[in-house]
Amino acid sequence: MGKTLTIDSTLRCDVLVIGAGGAGLRAATAICEQIPAKKIIALTKLTSPQKSHTTTAQGGMAAVDPKDPIDRPIFHMFDTWKGSDCSADQNVIKKVCEMGWEEVVWLEKHGMHFSRTEEGRIAKRPFGGHMLNFGDTKAFRACYEADRTGKGIMDTVWSESLRYGVSFFGQCVATELLLKDGTCIGAVIFRYPEGKFLAILAKATIMATGGNTRMYQVSSNCRGNTGDGLALALNAGLPVMALEAVQFHPTGMVGPGILASEALRGEGAILRNKDEEPFMERYAPTAKDLAPRDLISRAVVQEMREGRGLFHEGHNAPHVWLDLRHLPKEVHEKKIQEVCSFFKRFVGVDPEKDLCPVTPTAHYQMGGIPTNEFGEVQSDTQSIVPGLFACGEVAAASLHGLNRLGTNSLLELITMGRVTGERVVEYLKDAKKPEDLPPDAEHIAFNQFSTYLNARGKEKYGQIRDTLRNLMMEKVGIFRTEESLVEAIESLRELKERAMHVAVGTTSLKANQDLWQIWELNNLITVSMVIAQGALMRQESRGGHFREDYPERSNEFNYHTLASMPEFDTVTFGKRPIDMSIFEAKGERFELFDYIKREY
Amino acid sequence: MSNSYTITLEINRYDPDTALSWIQTYKVTVGGMLRFVDVLRKINDEQDPTLAWASSCEHAQCGSCGISVNGKPLLACELLVKDAVEQFNTHTFRLRPLTIAPVLRDLVVDLEKAYDRVHKAKPYLIKPAPPQPDGDEYRISPETLETYSEATRCINCFCCATACISSHDHFLGPNVTMANIVRLMDQREMAKEERMDILYREDGVYRCHTARACSFVCPKDIDVSHFLALGKEGKF
Ligand SMILES: Cc1cc2nc3c(=O)[nH]c(=O)nc-3n(C[C@H](O)[C@H](O)[C@H](O)COP(=O)(O)OP(=O)(O)OC[C@H]3O[C@@H](n4cnc5c(N)ncnc54)[C@H](O)[C@@H]3O)c2cc1C
Ligand code: SF4
Ligand code: SF4
Ligand code: FES
Numbered sequence: 001m002g003k004t005l006t007i008d009s010t011l012r013c014d015v016l017v018i019g020a021g022g023a024g025l026r027a028a029t030a031i032c033e034q035i036p037a038k039k040i041i042a043l044t045k046l047t048s049p050q051k052s053h054t055t056t057a058q059g060g061m062a063a064v065d066p067k068d069p070i071d072r073p074i075f076h077m078f079d080t081w082k083g084s085d086c087s088a089d090q091n092v093i094k095k096v097c098e099m100g101w102e103e104v105v106w107l108e109k110h111g112m113h114f115s116r117t118e119e120g121r122i123a124k125r126p127f128g129g130h131m132l133n134f135g136d137t138k139a140f141r142a143c144y145e146a147d148r149t150g151k152g153i154m155d156t157v158w159s160e161s162l163r164y165g166v167s168f169f170g171q172c173v174a175t176e177l178l179l180k181d182g183t184c185i186g187a188v189i190f191r192y193p194e195g196k197f198l199a200i201l202a203k204a205t206i207m208a209t210g211g212n213t214r215m216y217q218v219s220s221n222c223r224g225n226t227g228d229g230l231a232l233a234l235n236a237g238l239p240v241m242a243l244e245a246v247q248f249h250p251t252g253m254v255g256p257g258i259l260a261s262e263a264l265r266g267e268g269a270i271l272r273n274k275d276e277e278p279f280m281e282r283y284a285p286t287a288k289d290l291a292p293r294d295l296i297s298r299a300v301v302q303e304m305r306e307g308r309g310l311f312h313e314g315h316n317a318p319h320v321w322l323d324l325r326h327l328p329k330e331v332h333e334k335k336i337q338e339v340c341s342f343f344k345r346f347v348g349v350d351p352e353k354d355l356c357p358v359t360p361t362a363h364y365q366m367g368g369i370p371t372n373e374f375g376e377v378q379s380d381t382q383s384i385v386p387g388l389f390a391c392g393e394v395a396a397a398s399l400h401g402l403n404r405l406g407t408n409s410l411l412e413l414i415t416m417g418r419v420t421g422e423r424v425v426e427y428l429k430d431a432k433k434p435e436d437l438p439p440d441a442e443h444i445a446f447n448q449f450s451t452y453l454n455a456r457g458k459e460k461y462g463q464i465r466d467t468l469r470n471l472m473m474e475k476v477g478i479f480r481t482e483e484s485l486v487e488a489i490e491s492l493r494e495l496k497e498r499a500m501h502v503a504v505g506t507t508s509l510k511a512n513q514d515l516w517q518i519w520e521l522n523n524l525i526t527v528s529m530v531i532a533q534g535a536l537m538r539q540e541s542r543g544g545h546f547r548e549d550y551p552e553r554s555n556e557f558n559y560h561t562l563a564s565m566p567e568f569d570t571v572t573f574g575k576r577p578i579d580m581s582i583f584e585a586k587g588e589r590f591e592l593f594d595y596i597k598r599e600y
Numbered sequence: 601m602s603n604s605y606t607i608t609l610e611i612n613r614y615d616p617d618t619a620l621s622w623i624q625t626y627k628v629t630v631g632g633m634l635r636f637v638d639v640l641r642k643i644n645d646e647q648d649p650t651l652a653w654a655s656s657c658e659h660a661q662c663g664s665c666g667i668s669v670n671g672k673p674l675l676a677c678e679l680l681v682k683d684a685v686e687q688f689n690t691h692t693f694r695l696r697p698l699t700i701a702p703v704l705r706d707l708v709v710d711l712e713k714a715y716d717r718v719h720k721a722k723p724y725l726i727k728p729a730p731p732q733p734d735g736d737e738y739r740i741s742p743e744t745l746e747t748y749s750e751a752t753r754c755i756n757c758f759c760c761a762t763a764c765i766s767s768h769d770h771f772l773g774p775n776v777t778m779a780n781i782v783r784l785m786d787q788r789e790m791a792k793e794e795r796m797d798i799l800y801r802e803d804g805v806y807r808c809h810t811a812r813a814c815s816f817v818c819p820k821d822i823d824v825s826h827f828l829a830l831g832k833e834g835k836f
Contacts, residue, residue, distance in 0.1 A: 047654075047711035048718075050756060051662040108737040111725040111788065113745065113752050120739030148753065151661070155752075159724035170712040193704050222656045255633065258659040314603075314633040338753075341821075342659055345678050346635070462645030505649030510616040511705035513652040514644070 003453065003507065005446040007188070008196040010437065013167075015424060016186055016202035017042040018174045019229065022054035022150070023392025023413040023420075024208030025157035025166070027375075030421025032164035038428070040166045041200060043189060045224045047170045049158045053210050053222045054413065057150020058339060059263035060125060060142030061410035063100030071139050073097045075132055077582065078592055079139075080408060083129040083292050084401030085543040085553060086595045087242075087560070089579035091373050092397045092416075096408075099415045104143050107414065112156040114145050115335070125335075126266045129292040129405040129600070134592055138290055142407040147263055147336045153410055157417075173228060173516070175445035177205070177236040177388070178437070182379070184388035185434035187232075188443055192516060195509025197445065203431040204424045207233070207369055207377070207390040208417070213246060215524045215531075216362030217473040218257035218317075220249060226520035227527035229394040233369050234526060235444055238379060239562040239574065242367030243527065244534035245402040247544045248478050250296040251322055252361025253347050255315040260339055260358055262406040264324060265289045267331050271300070272321040272355065273308035279320075287600035294403045294544045295600065297360040301478050312357050314348075319357040360478060366404050366544060367534075368396035370562060370576060375420025380562070381576050387431065391420040398560060401578075402543025452518045457501025461514065464499055465521055468528065471495075476532050481549045485536040492529050493569055499525060530563050533571040537561065558595060603632045605681050608692040609639070611651065614703045624651075632682030637665060639681065640707075652705040660819060663757030667707050668696040673759035675819045676707075700758045700768060714758055717772050721779040721798060726791035738788055748785040751778050751827050753820050760814035760824050771807035774814035778827045781805075784836040805831040 015031060017024040020042035028040050044052060064073045076097045081088060104122065108114055115123040126138040145152035161168075171192040178186045178199070186202040209229030213221045230240050250271070251260040265271075270278045270289055283299040284291035300320050303309055309318045324332070324340075332340050332352050340351045349356050369390040370378045375397070377388040391397075392413050399412050475488035499522055505514040538561060540554035541547050562574035583593035606629045614621045626643050634642075640653045653676065655665040660678040667676050670688050685691060697707045701714040732738060754775050761773035771777075780798050783789045799805050805828055814824035830836065 046656055046662070046664060048715045048756070050715075050718075051656055051664050053657065053662075055755075056657045056659070056661045105735065105737050109728060109731055109788075111728070111783075111786070113749060113786075114737070116740055116742045116745055118742065120741045122737050146749070148661075151755075152752075155723065159722075162719055163722070163724045163726075170715075171710075193710060222662070223658060224656060256638075256658065314631065338661070346659065346680070348633075348680075460645065461649065462641070508615075508617050511652055511708055513705075513708075514649045 003509070005197060005449055007199045007437070010199040010201060011041070012201045013041045014038040014203050014428060015040045016200050016205045017208060018187060018205065019208035019210055019392070019394065020044040020049035020168060021052035021208060021210050021392060022153050022157055022410065023417040024206060025049060025161045026414050026417025027206050027208065027391055027421035027424065028166050029157055029160045029164065030418040031424055032161070032166065034422070034425045035428070036164055041169055042161065042166050043169045043172055043174055045171070045173055049161070049168055050154060052154060053225060055151045055154040056222065057153070057410055058147045058259060058261035059266065060127060060144035060149050060407045061104065061153070061414070062127065062130060062141050062405070062407040063104045063143055063411060064097065064141060065101045071132060071141055074588060075134060075139065076130070076141065078134050079130050080399065080405060081593055082135065082596065082598055083403055083405040085403055085598055087401030087542055087578060089373070089398050090582040090593060091579045092399050094582055095373055095419070096399050096412060096415045100411050103414045103418065107153060107156050110156050110160050112145065112152045114143055114152065125263060126290060127406045128262050128265070128290045129287070130407070134589060142266065144263065146334065147261055147338045149410060153414065174232060175448070176443055177232050179236055180434065183386040188445055190445060193511055195512060199437055201434040201437070203433065204387050204389065204427055206420060206424065207388070207394055208392040209394045211393045212365050212527055213362035215468055215472045215528045216477070217469040218252055218359060219362040220252055220257055220259040221362070224520070227523045228520065230369065231523035231526045234530070234565050237564070237566065238377065238385065239370060239564045240368065240530060241370040241396040241398065241562050241576065242402065242534065242560050243365065243531045243563065244538055244545050244561065245366035245543060246362060246531060247293055247364035247366060247404055248297040248360040249293055249363035250300050250360050251358040253342065254312045254317050254319040254357040254359050255346065257359070257361030258342055258346055259361065259363065260322060260343070260356065264322065264336055264339060267335060268327055269322055269324045271296070272323050273303045274310045275308065276321070279303055279308070284600040291600040292403055292405060294546070297478050298546060300360055310357065317359060319359045321355040322358045323355055324351040325353065325355070364404055364409065365393060366396070366400040366402060368394050370560070371395050371397050373397060374423040375416055376423060380574065387427070389420050389424055391416045396560070402545050448519060448522065449515070451500060452502070452504055452515055453507050455501055456503050459498045459501040461502050461518055461521060464495055464502065468495055468524060472528055476528070476535055478546060480535050480545070480547050482536065485532055488532045489529070489536065489569070492525060492532060496525050496568055526565070526568065529569055530565060530571055534561050534563055537573055555595065603682065604629055605632055605685060606691065607681060607685070609695055610692065611695045611706065612697060613706050616705055630681055632680065634681050636669070636676040636679045636684070640676065653707040661755060663755035666698045666757045666759050666762070668698060668762065670694050673698060673762040673817050675757060675759070678819060698758055698762045700761050711758065715756070717776045718756055718779065720772060721776045723779050725783065725786070725789050726794055727789065729788045729790055740787065744787065748782050750822050751782045753822055754778060755820060757819060759817050759819055763813040763817040765811050765813060766807045766809055770803055772803050774808070774824045774828060777805050777808070777831060778824055781827050781831045781836070799831055
């Protein structure tokens, strides 16, 4: 039976942050600001938190200065509600939109290098779905650092955490949440370099593992965005919320799907079909190229389906054009420097002279681990899991409902990260030190890893990964039908079975990339199953979830889906009501916060 | 495939269990648009699942995938096969791990250790200037920002540090020194003296011989040595 897996050692801390990205480290700094002496451990799969995927975010972070003479937080709230296709929670929308500016100033005060106006103030640019006067005309609302806003944010929260002495544990994965009598007491982790398991016992644990769209063939996400956090929650018997809400960004670079930020269209870039027609004018007469992403992604696929797309020989893939040729040189060189260099390097086109080939790319998970407006993880609609918190892309509070507006995610990381951190501070006041683990405790990860290490089949990791990615793209992608989803679910069952028979390249535990990736693949399959089942269950179209057999939104589905998966492929569903508190408060223009029609 | 290439990779292998090192040769036929990370993935899928390499963002934004190709430190995720063939004028490539930190396996080095140096530069604001009275942001003109914003694009890939002719043991390295200089140029930083101490300490900026290898290899096209020169001249 090969190797016996054991917990090599047990560490203790006050707070364990699983996922040292933008959200996780904003939470950590919020805790340190109030109680600097606490011991915090922050985990990342990478060699440094600085390398977390937040660092790749390009376009900006939405925030309305309450002193702004033109823009107002309530416009932002309305846009977020409308953008979500009436499926976000209004208590969260209100909280996040009202906190936004304060957090921008926090970032700036802690050293972020925002781009500036001539007056030396933080510059702002327009973004999709963000408008003035309840949908009138585009708003300048996205604060940015050139086209590397995420890097500015990541560098700031990482270096602030460093200043406070947060312990970073890199090159590791959390493999299991430890729950005792319903309370979270930490996690088991696996260290890549030494191949050892450690138990980390903590009074409070924050899940902030980020996104998960690597199960799609074309994806803007990093290699490690494999849904680990969601799989950990599901394996611990906890529900996840609205995973069917996957966002496809309309402009991925043809090929792997590297993102070409919406900031490009914010600066004036135009989508064109093979006749070079600016086709968005037909689909969204007012917002045009700055309509929300779900709408534009469907329009792009529609153009391709009706024969107005193009085909890229080098990458063997369909695409449309993004036209940046008319933008001033100054914009190319200063405001969108990184993205222009990506086009040059990865696609071989020069955006100043050439049309750029783009295609929709799987970008963002709107759903996630359900939390209340304080970042406390819920086990059902009535109760929370003591000691467990979640924030960032892996969490669903829910600010985005079934569709997220661009620049609202970075906003969410920073605001909800802080809110969660502050809640943890409260929780720590009475939190008890967890008891030692019994030495003979069983661990999910031991089971998983010994299965992978002992498998002797003929299956190949790469083949299963590629089959999964094609399957999800084709059958659980931008357009879905009952037929495609039923087929996908059947294929996922087969893939899960096949994944059990992949013989690992080496059974060494040290820096074993193959073993690590097989573990990730299993997480991807787990999460894909919940996405597909949720999409099948939701017989309507709303936001990023589009069913060709149910093309309209339906009031019957005015709720968030809660899904649990006690065994692989047996998904059970619950419902969480949508918070309508802005509407119910009957304040200014409250009628717009009802289930309104969504047109752009 | 429109234009495919048959290339040979000679890769440094290292097995941490036996401490054995060797060079292994792989021959692959691939499309010219593939990145080196895609080629390594293809080798894993089709020839050898044990070959270890590192990456994350795979579009030159995180600095996880640095390796040396035919002696030049670069990002494996942004080197396309067709460009490599052209740039190095060969179909045979010698891949080695960066020399900046211990090798964990094959092409994977322990950058976590290399980051200890970055931490020494204290990349945060040590002592921030007092906030604006009205709770707003500081005022920084675009012209001032422009004098150092290039340096803030550094992704800590350590390619420059690998290329640097000054010794790794006695010099903090180009990227780390530059990170400190950024904060010296940042008007929001009040702790200038502490920063000068970091700049001019034993392993500080004077270890740099101004050979400009760093600027030459930087995948983000940052003129690193320009910033180090500012540091030497005390021009912030
Ligand atoms: C290319 C791109 C551009 C974007 N641009 C914008 C934009 O302009 N504006 C905007 O608002 N949003 C943007 N987004 C979305 C936004 O950047 C992400 O939603 C956000 O950065 C996620 O942050 P996070 O802190 O939740 O996760 P991340 O920053 O991804 O951090 C997650 C951390 O968790 C770690 N982790 C994961 N699994 C485990 C595990 N099992 N064990 C231990 N650690 C683990 C990871 O290693 C990482 O350190 C963009 C996204 C992409 C991909
Ligand atoms: S300066 Fe350039 S080469 Fe050096 S670490 Fe930064 S990005 Fe890499
Ligand atoms: S200029 Fe200085 S820092 Fe750059 S490579 Fe040469 S010695 Fe190293
Ligand atoms: S993988 Fe991120 S820079 Fe290459």
